[in-house]
Amino acid sequence: MEISGIIYSINGPVVKVSGSREFKMYDQVFVGNERLIGEVIGIGERHTVVQVYENTTGLKVGEPVVSGQKSMSVILAPGILGGIFDGIERPLKVIEQQSGAFIARGLQVDLLDKKKQWQVEVLARAGDKVFGGTVVAQTPETPQIMHKIMVPCHISGMVKTVAPSGAYTITDTIATVEDDSGKTYDIRLMQEWPIRIPRPYKSRVNVRRPLMTGQRVIDTLFPLAKGGTAAVPGGFGTGKTMTQHQLAKWSDADIIVYIGCGERGNEMTQVLEEFTSLVDPRSGNSLMDRTTLIANTSNMPVAAREASIYTGITLAEYYRDMGYHVAIMADSTSRWAEALREISGRLEEMPAEEGFPAYLSSRLAAFYERAGYVNNLNGSEGSITIIGAVSPQGGDFSEPVTQNTKRFVRAFLALDRMLAYSRHYPAINWLTSYSEYVSEVRHWYEDNVDYRFMDYRTRIIAVLQEEANLNEIVKLIGADVLPDDQKLILEIARVIRTGFLQQNAYHASDTFVPVKKQFLMMDMILRLYDRAKTVVLRNIPIAQLVATGIFDEVVAIKYTVDNDSLDKFDEFRQKIDDACGKVIADNEVIRR
C-alpha cells in the first residue's frame, strides 16, 4: 500500500506534509514531482516533518510526498572502495555523467553500479548452517581488498542452493537460505542497511593495538588505538585537514573512509587526485584502492551533511564485519553539528548552548560509540577508529562542540594557532593534547619496538614541560642569564621541537616515519642530552658544545637518515660521543 501525502509548507530544507498519518519516523521519502530524497524527522498531530536532502527551490505546496517505506539506507556491496559519493551514497561520478559539472536536483541514480560484473568465488556449500555475518562468497574488490559477501544480519538457516563461482552483478543471487520456519531468502552480493542503526557485533574487545600513523608527534607522544576515538580540534589555518589527509594516507588501517563534511570542494578534488596517484607503502597499490570518499562540500545541501556522517560510519561497519581494521576521518564534525543546529532551528526546537540543540551531546556520543574493537558475528576481529576534526568557532575550545566531543573521545590532538603561525607543522600542541590509550598500547610498543619506548616518551615529555616552565622565566629576563644546565634543557627542547615534533609532509621520507626510526630518533636526542649533561657537569659552557654543530646535526637526522637505512644511527651515536668527548678534552687541555 502506498503511503503518500501532500506538501503543506516549505521552509528551507524542512518540509511539512499533510494528508497521511501513516508515515514512519526516519523513513525515506520522495518529495515533490521531482522526487527529491528526504527523511521523516518528526510526526505531529496534523503534519509530518521531513528534511530534504536536496535543494528545495521550486517546490510547491500540494505536490505529492511518497514514502519509500524503509529507513534511510545505504547499499552495501562491492564497488564502494575507490569511489566518491555524496552524503547519501550517490556516486558523484555518475551524477557528473547525468548532470555535468554542476549537481542538479532530483536525479535518479543507482547507489552502486548494478551492471558491473564481479568475479565471485562462492565459498558456501548446500547444507551449510549459516547465520547473520557468515561469509558465503568473496570477490577481489580492489587488488588489495578481498570483499567478503556476508549473510545479512537478520537471516539464519540452512543453505539450500548455491550458484557456481563466476561473474555476477551485485543484484544477482548467489545462494538461497532457508530458515527454521521454511522461509527462503536470496543472498545477493548487495544488502541494505539503515544508516542510523549500528550494525551488530558479537562482543567488544579492549583496544590494545596502536593505529600507526607514521606521524612522530602522534605515534610517540599521543598514540591512537585501533578501535579508538580521537578528536583534532583547531581554528582555521591550523592544519586540521592536512592532519586528516596525513592520517588517511599513512595510517596502517586496512580501509579508510574519508568523510568531507561541509568542507571545501577543492579539498575533495585534491584527495581524489592525490590518493589515486600515491602508492600505499605497505601494499604497493594505489591508496585509493583502500579508500572511499564521502563528500558533502559546504555548498551542498545541509540536510545531507547531517546524513553523511552516518553513511560513512555504516560503510565502515560493513568492512569491519568482514574482519578489517577501518579508520574514519570525519572532517569536520563541527559542520555536522551545525547542520543539526540548522535543522533544529527550522523545527523551532528550544535551543541549548549557542543555539545548538539539547541533543547535541547524545548525538555526538552515539556517533563516537560506533567506534570500537570487536568480535564480529562471524568470529573475525575488526575495528573502527574514528578521528573527527572539530572546527571551533574563533578557535575557542570552550565552545559546545569541542567540549562535548572531548567527553567522548579518548585522544585529543589540539592544534595550536601560534604554532601554525610560526609554521611549526603538524601544529599539535604538546602541552594541551593527550591520549588515554598510552597505558593500553604500552605493551605493544614494548614488545614490538623497544622495551624502553615508553620510558623515552616520558622523558621527552618531561623535557618539553620543563622548557615550558623555563620559558616563563626567559620571557622576563632572557635566556642568556640562565645557568648552563637550564640552557641545555632549552637546547634539547629545541632539538625535540624542530628535529622530532616538526614533520615535513612534503618531504619524501619525512612524510611517513616508521615507528622504529621514531624510537631511534628519540634515542639519539636523549643520548645527546645525557652526554651533554656530563659536559655541563664539568662546568663547561654549553655554548661550546652548541658551536660544534652537533645539535643541528641531530635536528637534521629526519632528513639525512632514510627510513630504510636505520643502521646509519650507529654513526650518529659515535658522532655525539665524539663531539662531547672533544669538548671535554679541549677543556682539559686548557685547564692543564
Next chain:
Amino acid sequence: MNVEYLGLKSISGSLVVVEGIRDASFEEIVEIKTTDGEERMGKIIELAEDYAVVQVYEGTRALSLTNTVTRLTGRPMEVGVSKEILGRVFDGAGRPIDGLGKIFADKYLDVNGKPMNPVSREYPRNYIQTGVSAIDGLTTLIRGQKLPIFSGNGLPHDELAMQIATQAKIEGADNDNFAIIFCAMGVSNDVADYFRTSFEKNGVLQRVVMFLNLSNDPVGERIITPRCALTVAEYLAFEHNMHILVIMTDMTSYAEALREISSSQNEIPSRKGFPGYLYSDLASMYERAGMLNRGTGSITQIPILSMPNDDITHPIPDLTGYITEGQIVLERNLYQKGIYPPVSILPSLSRLMKDGIGEGFTRKDHPDVANQLFAAYSNVQEVRSLASVIGEDELGDTDKKYLQFGRALENELIAQARDENRDIGQTLDLGWQLLKILPREELSRMDTKILDEFYPA
C-alpha cells in the same frame, strides 16, 4: 501565471505575508505593485498551504495591507547574461543603471547556481603574479582560489584589491579572456566611486562588470548582489573560457544584512545574533570559485571583509576563514608605521600556495625562502617581546640581528609603493637579501642544497 493577489496579511521589516496564494513555488520571485504604480521584487522564503512569506528586496516602505497587488512570476531569481555584459554597471539586483539600456540576454540563469561537483573540479595549481611582494612571496594567490582580505575600517584594503586587480598576471589570460567582476555590498558611494575611477584610469573599464548595492540601497537586495555577480562570473568563465577575478566588498555588510533578515523572521540566532546557517550561506558563494576539468576558464575570488573591532575571531572572518583557501590579514599597527600594504604575514596564509610554487611555477627556492621568512619573522616577535622587557641593549648578538631582520622585512619586503609592480624574481631576491642579515646557522628551515646555492657559507 496572471493571477494577482490583492493586499497583504502582515508586514514586518522587509518581510510581508501574502494570503490565499495558490500554486506558488519555494524561493520563487514575486512582483509587488503598489497602487502608485511602483514595482518591487521579492522572494518567497517560506511557503505554506494558505500563505507565503515574501522578502521584499527593495524594502517595505510605503506598503500597506491594502495598497498592493502581488503577482507570481513562476521562476526563481534569474539574471540575464550575454558576452555583451562586459563594461556594464548594474544595481544590486542585476538591473542596468548605466543608462545603456537592457541586456540582450543569451539566456537567463538562476542566481543561486548549483553546487559544483567535486569530481568535475580541477585542483588549482597556477599562480597569479600580483606584483605585491607580501602576497607573491608569502601568501601566493593561485588561479581559481578564493583568498579574502581581512581588514579593518580605515585600512587600505580597497587600494590593495585595486592594485591586485590592475597588476594581476594570470597565466593563459590576455586582454581578450580576462575580466574583473566587481561586486559592492553595502559600501559607501565613495568606495564604489574609487573603484570606478581607478578602473577607468587604468583603462580596464571595458573589461569590468560592476554590481553595486551601496550602503543606502535596500538591504534585502544585498543578499542577491553577490549571487548575480557570481552567476555572471560562472557564465563567462565556464561558457566562454574566460579568467575572472571577482572582487567582493564588503562581506561584513552582507552578513549583517543576512542577520537582519533572519531576525525579522524570528529565527533562532547563534553566535552574535547571526543565523546558524551563516556558514552554509557564505559557503554557497565562496565555493563558486574554482576551475573545471573541462574548459580553461577560472574564477578567482578576492572577498574583502572588515573585521568588526579588528577581531579575527568574530563570526564573519572566522567562518570565512574556515571556507576560503587562506586569508590576507591587514594589520593596523603596520599601517600606523607607514607601511603599505600592511599585510600581517604571520596570520596570513594561502592554502593552495604549496602546490603552485617552486620549480616549474615560480622558482625552485620559493618554498624554502617563504618558509624561512615565516619562521624567522615569528622568532622576531619573540625577540621583540623580550626586548620590550629587558631592553634592546641587553639582547644577544643573534637576537639583535633578528630585530634588524624584522625591521628590514617590514620596510623593504612588505612595504612597496601603490603602483610598484615587482615580479616574482625581484621578490625572492629581496627575500634572500633579508635572510642574509641572519647568520647562516639560523636558517634551519632551508634545504642545505638551496642554501649552498643562494647563500654560500
